[in-house]
Amino acid sequence: MLDVRTVGSDGSTKRLQVNAREPVPFETDLFVGKALLIVRPASDDEDPFYYSRVFKGKRRRFEFQCQGRFKRQPTGIIYAGGEISMPRLQLGLLGKGLVNTLFKLIRTFIPLLHTSLGGADEEPHVVSPLWSASDYMIVTPDGVEAPALGSVASFDVETEAARKVRKNT
Template identity: 30%
Template sequence: MNSDKKIAPEAAVEDLDAASKASLAKEQSAVPVFGELITSLQTPSETGGPVEESFHGTNIDLTKSPFPVNNDLFEGLIHILMRDLPGNTYTFDGEKQVLWEIQIQGKFKRQPKGPIYLAMELPQEEKYKVTGPMKIVIKACLQLMKTMGHKDIHMSFGGNGEVPHMGAPAFHSFDRVVVTPPGETPPPLGQHLERMPSDVQRRKHFFKYVHKIDIGNTYTFSMKNRRFDPLKWKVIGVPIARQFTVSRFTESVRLAVYECLEEEGKPVPDPKGDVTAMAKKKHTKRNTFIWIKMSRKKS
């Protein structure tokens, strides 16, 4: 499902009955007790070849970041910076609302075979069951993403070849994209990446952004998150809902970067390296080449 129609979450609240409103209020105020955050990454390929599409990876210790990424499409490092992690000294350049940041650096080993997307997923095969209160949260999140400048959001409740997710073209979704030609030194991971005029133009006028993947370049991506607090397992600052405990809806979430290979079961056109290529229909086959899964379970 993909729609550019503006959503008014305020109006959605009026459509709920008293029981649904009470349920939403209870979800907002609940403070369950949890165990430790469990974080896993896609297991790198030892040979640098294709990696099987799977939700099972390698558990990591966040204090030992960065971690290797290696598969048939991309090779490099992924660095996870979390504000409230014990021992953290990274200041997020003084941006106090930023809860965590992910930096990715490496090289594409071949041209992508389809559009590249960045998505927040629920790592499950079955379709997600949507309750009345959750509909409010989803509509509010969609509206928030649109106001933050994310264009052409692809959303699915899963089933029939898709996992439940909300995503958009990756090169539009990343806060920073640094392209370093051969012979030059890419920026070091673990340090603040300055916002450049090219980042502003890429986010504001994405479909005028002219760039094709070059396997000789080193790519550095950065994504900051101000809404999902994985250590407290809450989403905060969302219109209407304001904040809610993620455990009410799922035990795990996954951030994934993938190339979409089929729409509605049919192969997508070759993007020929164009990073603005899109796939608007069901993403029924894909190659997830970078992912981070976070899980939180009750003690």
Template identity: 30%
Template sequence: MEQVTEGFANSVSIADVVDAQLGQHPALDTMCVMNCQTKQRIIPNSSVSILDNEAFTGQVMLLVRTPDVDDPLDGTILSETPARISKFFSDKKRRFEFQFQIKLKKVPEGPLFLGCELEHQIKCGTITKAMENLLLTMVRRINPGFHYSWGPEPSKKDYASGTYEKTHLSFPVEASMDRIIVSKPGETPPELGYELFESNESVKRRRKMGAGSVVWNLEDTYTMCLWSAYCDWILWKSLNVPGMAPFSLCRVTGQQPIYLSVYEVTGTTPAEYRKKRPPHYRKNLNVYTRLEFSNQDHTSGGLAETVLRRSKVIAGLEQQSLPDTDSVDSDFETASRISHITS
């Protein structure tokens, strides 16, 4: 069955989240990124967040383009790190860059994939689906390792056994990352939050070979990044696609959050996988890291809705003085007073 590793949960208070948001562009408040393992929020353009699971330990830093980059009249005053990241994007077209730095705890036996998935099946018209299938077929021709599934509704039997695929598209990690830098023991790995450099020859080699182009081991440190000029998480739109007008991501995903994950397909080697191209059944996946992306103006459900709502209640309690429980006569009366505050 699918395994989602339970990395250690860092103790992050509401005050920590608020501190990370200070000095940020207010437009970032519309988007929310949650670590599905720890159920903690990751604030873009702030500092690194820890990743720790059965496969690797490391950190992630999310860089997101904010409106001030393109609007000279935007008068938002940013703190040091957000201001530096805005400058980072100023000469680039990319809308985001996600940077990861990891050290493996075990060497993967199966192929590794970077996946973008939904929790529920999407419904679209015949013409729209035909166009999307055409685009996906074109992507597969350019990227031989590309895999996707519409995630047909599984039967109860298939769901119970894990013999089904969610709606998703995925690429081999080695070929999909825009940069991969391997630091040997004794070398200083690149610092996250800054430009990452890899030679053009190395990038071309990875894109051509895919799985097998990176030697995974327990000694080296791997620094990777993924970027795109076609997806804006703040606006929740796809844009800059040649020949297409900008459109809301909701046209494709509905109001669902989007999940970005790194997973291993088990029960096969990279060489065997290339020959057979098996489906990515949930029972055969080890999901090591999963991040939820949502937008308060365009999505509903998911961790963001439940966790952040609870945080708001707790934050409200912290700003109020609780009743003096020594002056009441019973637990019931104490509970009644607290209930009055939270209602």
């Protein structure tokens, strides 16, 4: 079973239920918002709610949606990623070689991807600049209600041409 958690600025964690119908609220030092993790069901019968809204006619396997606001103007690059919070990976020489080869292959598609198998001072993690990790972004002006997470309105708003321009900037 996939166990995903958000980590707050105080170090507290909240479970992020996969394919939940309601987003999970979270807060860090820089951001306050809510998130949904939607994983493709094996068939439309298994989860018709999300299959029809997110995956029908698409090849994507999962969708992570995050909505919120920055508490202050960010400086520098904003990263998105994940950390494996478990006992250190016990990979042998062959295992590490295979994982690092896989990471190199992935970096041919996502050049700014940073990966680590962990060490004495860090957990295993994968991060990338948010702009390169996102398939699309919706910026809602002040005073305008943002589309609901998990809704049809929140998908495919950015045109393919606009997405290519953003990703190549």
